[in-house]
Amino acid sequence: MHIPFPPPYRAPWLALLVLLAPALAGAQPGALDAALLAGTCLNCHAPEAPSGGPIPRLQGRDAAELRQRLRALQRGQVPDATVMTRLMKGYDDAQIEVLAQWFARQGDQR
Numbered sequence: 889m890h891i892p893f894p895p896p897y898r899a900p901w902l903a904l905l906v907l908l909a910p911a912l913a914g915a916q917p918g919a920l921d922a923a924l925l926a927g928t929c930l931n932c933h934a935p936e937a938p939s940g941g942p943i944p945r946l947q948g949r950d951a952a953e954l955r956q957r958l959r960a961l962q963r964g965q966v967p968d969a970t971v972m973t974r975l976m977k978g979y980d981d982a983q984i985e986v987l988a989q990w991f992a993r994q995g996d997q998r
């Protein structure tokens with residue numbers, strides 16, 4: 889059988905896929921944003937880092953504790969802090985919340 893044109897029946901499926909793609913990607917709102925935000929942190933806070941070290945692992949920490957710690961760093965209320973005070977000034981409350989929740993959800997990956 890000779891088909892002179894690209895099969896036209898494919899077009900509606902392709903169109904549907906293109907239309908659905910954003911919806912599928914958005915199925916978990918903010919999940920990608922959270923991972924992107926947290927990716928920056930993981931450059932220093934390695935998942936395999938010890939929890940008591942100078943740059944501790946953040947995975948599996950309590951969200952409320954992380955939120956409180958990050959806000960304290962942001963406000964310059966952690967006297968011995970170095971980079972984190974400056975770093976957290978670049979994050980707003982909503983982003984701090986997203987980060988705290990994301991790290992808490994990651995579980996302890998030791």
Ligand code: HEC
Nearest residue numbers: 928929931932942943944957958968969970971972973987
């Ligand atoms: C350049 C390396 C670096 C990056 C990037 C970084 N941190 Fe830190 N983090 C540190 C260091 C160093 C400390 C110890 C406090 C200090 O010196 O500022 C720290 C401390 C912390 C603490 C306090 C830990 C504790 O147990 O008291 C938290 C919470 C934290 N960081 C979260 C984050 C988050 C969330 C991000 C991403 C937005 C991030 N850090 C990105 C280096 C980094």
